[in-house]
Amino acid sequence: LICIYLPDATADMDSYQVGGDEFKHLRAFRANQGDMILVSNGDGLLLQAEITGSDKKKIDIQKSRILINLKKNTNPISIAVGILENRDRLEFALEKSVESGISSFIPLLTEYSNKKHINSERLKSKAIAAIKQSNQAFLPKIEDHQTLPELVKQFNLYENIIVCDGNGDKFEGMKTDGRILILVGPEGGFSEKELQMLNETGKCKFLRLGVNILRTETAVTQVLGLLNQ
Amino acid sequence: LICIYLPDATADMDSYQVGGDEFKHLRAFRANQGDMILVSNGDGLLLQAEITGSDKKKIDIQKSRILINLKKNTNPISIAVGILENRDRLEFALEKSVESGISSFIPLLTEYSNKKHINSERLKSKAIAAIKQSNQAFLPKIEDHQTLPELVKQFNLYENIIVCDGNGDKFEGMKTDGRILILVGPEGGFSEKELQMLNETGKCKFLRLGVNILRTETAVTQVLGLLNQ
Numbered sequence: 001l002i003c004i005y006l007p008d009a010t011a012d013m014d015s016y017q018v019g020g021d022e023f024k025h026l027r028a029f030r031a032n033q034g035d036m037i038l039v040s041n042g043d044g045l046l047l048q049a050e051i052t053g054s055d056k057k058k059i060d061i062q063k064s065r066i067l068i069n070l071k072k073n074t075n076p077i078s079i080a081v082g083i084l085e086n087r088d089r090l091e092f093a094l095e096k097s098v099e100s101g102i103s104s105f106i107p108l109l110t111e112y113s114n115k116k117h118i119n120s121e122r123l124k125s126k127a128i129a130a131i132k133q134s135n136q137a138f139l140p141k142i143e144d145h146q147t148l149p150e151l152v153k154q155f156n157l158y159e160n161i162i163v164c165d166g167n168g169d170k171f172e173g174m175k176t177d178g179r180i181l182i183l184v185g186p187e188g189g190f191s192e193k194e195l196q197m198l199n200e201t202g203k204c205k206f207l208r209l210g211v212n213i214l215r216t217e218t219a220v221t222q223v224l225g226l227l228n229q
Numbered sequence: 230l231i232c233i234y235l236p237d238a239t240a241d242m243d244s245y246q247v248g249g250d251e252f253k254h255l256r257a258f259r260a261n262q263g264d265m266i267l268v269s270n271g272d273g274l275l276l277q278a279e280i281t282g283s284d285k286k287k288i289d290i291q292k293s294r295i296l297i298n299l300k301k302n303t304n305p306i307s308i309a310v311g312i313l314e315n316r317d318r319l320e321f322a323l324e325k326s327v328e329s330g331i332s333s334f335i336p337l338l339t340e341y342s343n344k345k346h347i348n349s350e351r352l353k354s355k356a357i358a359a360i361k362q363s364n365q366a367f368l369p370k371i372e373d374h375q376t377l378p379e380l381v382k383q384f385n386l387y388e389n390i391i392v393c394d395g396n397g398d399k400f401e402g403m404k405t406d407g408r409i410l411i412l413v414g415p416e417g418g419f420s421e422k423e424l425q426m427l428n429e430t431g432k433c434k435f436l437r438l439g440v441n442i443l444r445t446e447t448a449v450t451q452v453l454g455l456l457n458q
Contacts, residue, residue, distance in 0.1 A: 225451025
């Protein structure tokens with residue numbers, strides 16, 4: 001089913017009018033009267049609806065049933081990802097994070113980040129595209145980019161902090177309860193200085209993902225796969 | 230370091246002349262005399278070399294040291310991936326498979342594959358690009374596409390066969406020794422009939438990757454992450 005994003009949708013409402021981008025999205029997929037679609041409000045609600053009518057600017061839909069209705073995203077995973085020069089790869093890391101159902105995504109400015117700024121609005125629109133692709137009820141929060149020292153100051157918000165690093169330990173037996181922050185470096189990983197800073201917090205566990213050197217978006221996808229097991 | 234693919238390179242040779250596509254590749258990266266590069270022959274050899282000279286059609290390189298020299302790819306993983314309509318996503322699954330160091334990749338024709346044929350030559354060139362990106366000594370074998378019944382006939386070649394399926398078991402405690410074949414379906418997974426056929430072989434373990442419905446290339450990346458742990 002085609003899924004659209006309607007941030008104003010609520011569980012109580014019976015019918016909705018779809019305009020703007022989501023109208024265009026449905027048009028592009030040639031959705032017709034009688035077709036079933038999915039609606040996510042990005043805030044815990046996913047429902048199935050039927051197209052009941054349309055005109056040149058809007059499509060009318062009628063709620064048929066509620067599939068998911070949660071108050072709060074209880075997934076405890078935030079992920080901070082080193083900003084990459086290659087925009088496609090960072091966006092792929094974001095897409096895979098959204099697909100795995102994380103609660104927040106933090107673009108991270110590190111020593112080896114070749115690119116120093118990021119278009120947050122574009123990332124947010126990519127996150128919306130990803131929740132529609134994977135029918136998620138929750139839109140993860142896309143945080144503003146942070147430097148590593150800025151992020152370290154927030155470490156007290158998390159019970160477990162996992163840093164992906166080629167010299168780390170295996171995942172087996174790693175403690176992963178409570179709120180989790182995952183850090184994945186850009187291509188080239190974290191610098192020696194950064195690893196030392198992270199180590200000195202006394203709060204980080206260092207995780208090695210296999211024997212091969214992985215690209216950032218691969219490490220992101222694999223660490224989330226391990227945590228979702 | 231820039232990595233190039235020279236299938237004719239051997240451990241004994243001291244100097245090589247690089248022409249053709251790899252010459253263009255080095256030119257595109259503005260490699261100059263004195264620069265170090267990596268060379269993979271895709272057959273177990275990865276070496277470091279120095280650029281010693283060039284003209285309009287070739288670049289001369291000199292071996293400086295051998296980094297990897299193995300007779301045989303001992304990685305026991307083959308992966309069969311449902312052919313996807315979206316070429317980018319199938320190629321991404323291939324790239325991630327190569328990055329994880331598998332030994333063979335099998336495009337799989339299933340009931341839910343919307344696309345019925347595949348350009349093997351293009352996949353091979355994508356695999357070569359991927360070994361260069363991740364500095365692999367071995368180029369995985371890209372098999373011709375097979376139907377599921379054809380693949381089932383080959384099951385006796387493997388000690389462990391893992392089928393990714395949303396109704397399967399957790400990875401924890403799953404046996405993964407010997408030669409391993411992984412099966413990942415296209416979007417929509419395997420059909421009921423296909424799952425029954427696989428189950429009736431008595432040889433398959435069914436693996437559930439987390440609670441979310443995953444795209445094919447995500448499932449590929451995550452299952453290889455689990456096996457590489």
